[in-house]
Amino acid sequence: MKGSREFRGMIIRRFSRDLSGEENERLKHHIEECESCRKEFFTHQEIESMLKKRPLLEAPEWVIEKALSIIPEKKEVYERFYFNWGIALWIFCVAVAWAVTGVTIYFGPGVGFIDLLVQKIYGMITG
Amino acid sequence: MVSGKDFIGKLKSGDRGAFETLFRGYKDMVYTIVNRMIYRKEKVEDITSDIFLKIYRNIQGFDKRSKLSTGIYKIAYNHCPDCVTRFKKDPLEGYEPLNYTFNLRSSGLNPEEMILKGEKEKVLYAVVDLMPEKYRMVINFYYFEGISYKDISEIIGVPIGTVKTYLFRAKTYLKRKMKEMGPL
Numbered sequence: 199m200k201g202s203r204e205f206r207g208m209i210i211r212r213f214s215r216d217l218s219g220e221e222n223e224r225l226k227h228h229i230e231e232c233e234s235c236r237k238e239f240f241t242h243q244e245i246e247s248m249l250k251k252r253p254l255l256e257a258p259e260w261v262i263e264k265a266l267s268i269i270p271e272k273k274e275v276y277e278r279f280y281f282n283w284g285i286a287l288w289i290f291c292v293a294v295a296w297a298v299t300g301v302t303i304y305f306g307p308g309v310g311f312i313d314l315l316v317q318k319i320y321g322m323i324t325g
Numbered sequence: 326m327v328s329g330k331d332f333i334g335k336l337k338s339g340d341r342g343a344f345e346t347l348f349r350g351y352k353d354m355v356y357t358i359v360n361r362m363i364y365r366k367e368k369v370e371d372i373t374s375d376i377f378l379k380i381y382r383n384i385q386g387f388d389k390r391s392k393l394s395t396g397i398y399k400i401a402y403n404h405c406p407d408c409v410t411r412f413k414k415d416p417l418e419g420y421e422p423l424n425y426t427f428n429l430r431s432s433g434l435n436p437e438e439m440i441l442k443g444e445k446e447k448v449l450y451a452v453v454d455l456m457p458e459k460y461r462m463v464i465n466f467y468y469f470e471g472i473s474y475k476d477i478s479e480i481i482g483v484p485i486g487t488v489k490t491y492l493f494r495a496k497t498y499l500k501r502k503m504k505e506m507g508p509l
Contacts, residue, residue: 207493210493210496211493213496214493242500245500249468250468251446252450252468254353254354254356254357255357255360256353256356257353257355257356261356261370262345262348262352262374264374265381266345266348268378268381269344270339271341
C-alpha cells in the first residue's frame with residue numbers, strides 16, 4: 199500500500215512511545231486498512247512483549263558479601279571545615295559589637311567621645 | 326526500592342546498613358547488566374562485585390537530585406567497557422549466546438517446532454546478545470525496568486536523539502534477524 203514505508207517507521211516509533219497524538223491516529227487508521235502494516239504492527243508488538251518479560255538473572259550472595267566485607271562497621275567520620283560566608287559575617291558583627299561596647303565602657307558615654315578617642319590614639323602615636 | 330535523599334545521605338555518611346540495603350536491592354540488576362555486556366561470562370561475578378565496591382568508593386560524587394539507579398547503572402556501564410577491552414583478545418571465545426544460537430540452528434527443529442517448544446523468546450534474547458554493543462545496551466536499558474530516554478542518555482553518555490536512533494535501528498535489526506532465523 200502507498201506510504202507503507204513511512205508507516206513502518208511509525209510502527210517502531212509507536213512502540214518507543216515516540217509518536218505524537220496525530221501520528222498515532224494516522225497510524226491507527228492506516229493499520230485498519232493495510233494488511234501488511236497490520237502484520238508488521240503485531241510482529242513488533244510480539245517482540246516488544248518478549249523483550250519486556252526478559253527475566254533478571256540471580257546473582258550469587260557472595261557477590262555483595264565480598265563488597266560489604268571492605269566496608270567498615272563504623273566509618274570514621276572526617277569532619278571537614280567548610281568556609282561559610284554567613285558564619286564569617288556573623289562572627290565579624292559580634293566582634294565589632296564587642297569592640298564598640300569595650301571602647302564605650304572605657305571612655306565613658308557623653309559628649310566628646312570621638313574627640314577623646316582621637317586624642318588618645320594621637321597621643322599614643324606621638325608619644 | 327531503595328532511593329530518596331535521606332537514603333543517599335545515609336550512604337554518604339558511610340552507613341554500612343544502608344550499603345547492604347542498596348547492594349541487595351540492585352544485586353540482580355547489576356549482575357544482569359554485566360552479564361549482557363561482557364563476553365567472558367566467568368568474570369561476571371567478580372566484575373559485579375567490583376562495581377559495588379566502585380559504588381561505595383564513589384558515593385560522595387552522587388548527586389542527591391539525580392536518580393540513584395541512574396548513577397548505579399552509569400558506574401556499571403562505564404566499568405564494563407574496561408573489562409571488555411581487557412579481555413578482548415578473542416571476543417567470541419566463551420561467548421555463550423553465539424553457541425546457543427548455533428545449537429538452535431543445528432538442532433534440526435523447524436521454526437514451528439521451536440515456537441511450540443517456547444523457544445521464540447530464547448532466540449530473540451540470543452539475537453539481542455549478538456547485536457553490536459551500543460544497540461544491545463540501549464535495548465537492554467530501555468526494557469530493563471523501562472528506563473527513560475533521558476536516563477539512558479545519561480548512562481551511556483550520548484544525546485537523547487542518538488538513544489532514539491539506536492533504539493529504532495536495534496528494533497529494525499531485531500525484526501529482520503528474527504524473520505531470517507524463522508521464529509517470526
